[in-house]
Amino acid sequence: TDTPCGVCPSCVELARGGGGSLDVIEIDAASHNGVDDARDLRDRAVFAPARDRYKIFILDEAHMVTPQGFNALLKLVEEPPEHVKFIFATTEPEKVIGTIRSRTHHYPFRLVPPAAMLEYVEQLCQQESVSVAPGVLPLVVRAGGGSVRDTLSLLDQLMAGSEDGAIAYERAVALLGYTDAALLDDVVDALAVADPASAFAAIDRVVQTGQDPRRFVEDLLERLRDLIVVAATNESAAAVLRGVSPEELDTMTRQAGVFGATGLSRAADIANRALTDMTGATSPRLHLELMTARMLVPEADDTQRGALARVERLERRIGVGDAGGHRAG
Incomplete structure (x- = not known):
């Protein structure tokens, strides 16, 4: 469903810290992007789910799949078994061939607003018992550009370069490359x-x-x-x-x-x-x-x-x- 309950076995397995589900298969399309990989995926899609209602295939970095690989998947994507759902995750949807894009729904993710991101990184610093000088976190949020992953990577960088659990403004400016x-x-x-x-x-x-x-x-x-x-x-x-x-x-x-x-x-x-x-x-x-x-x-x-x-x-x-x-x- 679109609202996870958080308590059933499927939710627990797929949540943070869970062990993963047999019915949710994530495939790195950057290293599995050819015709043979597409044929293997077709063979695996025939089997019914082990427990859940659907068998989910997630192709990460889907734009890395070759046109030949996508063409080998085309029939399966166009007429999938009732128990199969595909999720193509990509940062460059324009590189996915048109025949695949026309047969899928598009759900573009938006950048995280600065206010929500600022509140989130403040909570993280409190949880990690790291004191942050005024003006540092707005710089981190600005450098992250709305991407949670980039923002957290920068915050990790500053925490690693901090002394005695404190991030000084001068150190943050030097590490991030901003002007004082x-x-x-x-x-x-x-x-x-x-x-x-x-x-x-x-x-x-x-x-x-x-x-x-x-x-x-x-x-x-x-x-x-x-x-x-x-x-x-x-x-x-x-x-x-x-x-x-x-x-x-x-x-x-x-x-x-x-x-x-x-x-x-x-x-x-x-x-x-x-x-x-x-x-x-x-x-x-x-x-x-x-x-x-x-x-x-x-x-x-x-x-x-x-x-x-x-x-x-x-x-x-x-x-x-x-x-x-x-x-x-």
């Missing part, structure tokens, strides 16, 4: 007030500390996105930016107010364009420095947004507008 929040703050502050000396000094620190320039631009774009959310939502930003401490939120509110909504939008577009240009580039540091220069000089931007950014800067200099950096109109 303090360095991001320095860059954003320098860009917000158009301070070239401080901005290029921070960029030089990025390079001198051995960080990947492309990863730094990704982190900067993520921070600019957070600032845009803060500028747009004000008090409700905490509900959107889950896992952000009140202190970080205060800092981002201040940065968004200094930057201005138009300046943030323009800077995010420049960072996004730089990220595209850096793909396969032989001199990523040069692209990073050019990106910084474009952000610092709205005067060189002859678009309407460049003009608005210049107006925002002038208004800040003469004290026009409220502390949040918003203008009417």
Whole structure:
């Protein structure tokens, strides 16, 4: 059924820690992907289940099955015995041949939302008696990209590299390869007030500390996105930016107010364009420095947004507008 009872022998055998069921056969399609393997599967499908209502065949990594192997399975998949069900599990369904896909139901799994993932990894850390510094778990969830397996692998990596059962923020940033929040703050502050000396000094620190320039631009774009959310939502930003401490939120509110909504939008577009240009580039540091220069000089931007950014800067200099950096109109 679609709702396991959790107490019958079948549920117990297939649950975590169970010994497995004779009627549920998992096959690694990566190493059993040929015609002979398909014929063997056809022969095994004839036999009735040992105990349960159905005999279930799970083909993991189904996209690895060769077209010849799928063609050998085609008749069985099209007209299976009443006691047989097939499950083709794959991360690349487009590689499964069309004749098989047209004879199956598709159930795409969604990525796990960050809020649910954050709550889950917090529970795991409590169960493992591991203390985690503020800001570490949001980095882990972000690096996992919605995949439970990838997130848990990263958390295992951090736990293995921890000392005395504690995961420090600096160690997590170094192991995950992210940019330190303090360095991001320095860059954003320098860009917000158009301070070239401080901005290029921070960029030089990025390079001198051995960080990947492309990863730094990704982190900067993520921070600019957070600032845009803060500028747009004000008090409700905490509900959107889950896992952000009140202190970080205060800092981002201040940065968004200094930057201005138009300046943030323009800077995010420049960072996004730089990220595209850096793909396969032989001199990523040069692209990073050019990106910084474009952000610092709205005067060189002859678009309407460049003009608005210049107006925002002038208004800040003469004290026009409220502390949040918003203008009417």
